[in-house]
Amino acid sequence: MPQQHPLHIALAACAATATVAAAAGPAAAHDExxxxxxxxxxxxxxxxxxxxxxxxxxxxxxxxxxxxxxxxxxxxxxxxxxxxxxxxxxxxxxxxxxxxxxxxxxxxxxxxxxxxxxxxxxxxxxEDPQAPAPGTAPSGCGVAAAGAPADAATADPSPAVAPGADDGDAAPAPSGAADPATTDAQDAAGPAVPGWVWAAGLAGLAVIGVGFAALGRKARALDHR
Structure with missing residues (x-):
């Protein structure tokens, strides 16, 4: 059997590699x-x-x-x-x-x-000259950019719900309005006592204390006689 020249072997290998690559190329290509x-x-x-x-x-x-x-x-x-x-x-x-x-x-x-x-x-x-001006926000369609004023026709009329709250949760009381629970507690405790009444009461207690102290000193003086 005649011996093949090394160059012939190399050319045959290159041809086989090219054939395989050509066959695999379309199968490996992605859609676009x-x-x-x-x-x-x-x-x-x-x-x-x-x-x-x-x-x-x-x-x-x-x-x-x-x-x-x-x-x-x-x-x-x-x-x-x-x-x-x-x-x-x-x-x-x-x-x-x-x-x-x-x-x-x-x-x-x-x-x-x-x-x-x-x-x-x-x-x-x-480039339609009859189209609205550039930067015009969508009205009733699409999404306005963040920070842009909301269109009145697309504004959501429902009240905002705090994160974690259910739709059935009561809306927060307006600023300055009294809390019903606090109001009920105040009603049960009765009307508040003015500050001057407390001051007069404390002054009266101080006078009584001084009187008792004077009586105690007189009693001790009589005992020593």
Whole structure:
């Protein structure tokens, strides 16, 4: 049997390695975002009603796993109108109406069917001259940025409950109002005694004490005679 040249053996090994790597490459590749509407960096003359992200593979939805989309303007206001929905490889988030002019950041988090997750963001700009001014807070939709005045239409009319308190707990008494338990105790004890009465009583006791002391001295003097 003829002996193979070492160079031929090395070339054959390299070819086999390349073949295995080529076959394993597609199987090891992760899914990724393939389309975004609005597109990353898009300048829109009309505000979009939704954000739709399409990926190269199916998304896992349910069983405690939720894909998220957050659309935020430069002032920190959030403009997504409810949770995003998954339809196969597509993730769609509804947006509030009347998006103001300005830049928007679309941050998303998804979990692919192969189990790996991804968090990324993209941007788009609304340049509609008829849109509200930049920095306008959402009204009746979305979430205003922390520290921004709450919209009257979306303000929660229910009273705040202290941490650890149940909804059925009584509301705290207004500032300056008397505590009912304290008032009841004062009523049971009767009206308060003025301070001058206490002072007069103590003075009377002092006078009586002095009188008793004088009588004691006179009695001792009579005994010595």
């Amino acid at each position: 975002l393939i389309e975004a509407v609005p597109a990353d960096g898009a300048a829109l003359t009309e505000a979009p009603q939704t954000v739709t992200l399409t990926f190269s593979g199916e998304l896992i939805d349910g069983q405690g796993i939720q894909s998220l989309v957050q659309v935020t303007d430069a002032a920190g206001h959030q403009w997504q109108d409810g949770p995003a929905t998954v339809d196969g490889p597509a993730l769609t988030a509804p947006l509030c109406a009347d998006l103001p002019r300005g830049e928007y950041d679309v941050a998303y988090r998804v979990v692919y069917s192969d189990g790996h997750s991804e968090e990324r963001s993209l941007e788009f700009t609304v």
